[in-house]
Amino acid sequence: xxxxxxxxxxxxxxxxxxxxxxxxxxxxxxxxxxxxxxxxxxxxxxxxxxxxxxxxxxxxxxxxxxxxxxxxxxxxxxxxxxxxxxxxxxxxxxxxxxxxxxxxxxxxxxxxxxxxxxxxxxxxxxxxxxxxxxxxxxxxxxxxxxxxxxxxxxxxx
Numbered sequence: 001x002x003x004x005x006x007x008x009x010x011x012x013x014x015x016x017x018x019x020x021x022x023x024x025x026x027x028x029x030x031x032x033x034x035x036x037x038x039x040x041x042x043x044x045x046x047x048x049x050x051x052x053x054x055x056x057x058x059x060x061x062x063x064x065x066x067x068x069x070x071x072x073x074x075x076x077x078x079x080x081x082x083x084x085x086x087x088x089x090x091x092x093x094x095x096x097x098x099x100x101x102x103x104x105x106x107x108x109x110x111x112x113x114x115x116x117x118x119x120x121x122x123x124x125x126x127x128x129x130x131x132x133x134x135x136x137x138x139x140x141x142x143x144x145x146x147x148x149x150x151x152x153x154x155x156x157x
Contacts, residue, residue, distance in 0.1 A: 059098060073120035075117055077114050113130070
């Protein structure tokens with residue numbers, strides 16, 4: 001009985017951040033992203049993080065891809081650069097229509113983990129975890145290959 005309660009308590013945060021109807025990280029990674037970043041679902045939002053050395057840009061949209069204005073909002077990103085656990089916190093400020101931007105002293109590599117927290121006016125705060133920050137080309141190559149095979153079938157008929 002006790003083990004069951006402990007398991008439920010440990011699983012609860014996962015349930016909160018990963019609603020059943022939300023896109024999975026894998027399905028979001030398979031889709032092409034509007035700005036070439038990594039997309040994560042967080043509550044009612046899709047968050048696309050474009051991360052470069054020293055520079056973070058977060059695009060906020062709803063699940064249908066419509067821009068959500070970030071005026072008056074705030075955010076922060078915890079950047080963990082390597083396995084030793086050194087973390088840098090970057091403040092994210094509203095920018096343009098639906099963006100939050102921040103910069104700091106950090107390098108992006110495939111092991112980098114970035115946890116982003118977003119709080120927009122009159123909304124709950126949401127978090128999303130971006131990792132691994134690998135280039136998109138691997139997933140896009142596979143996707144392009146699938147389309148290519150599909151096109152070949154049409155040509156043979």
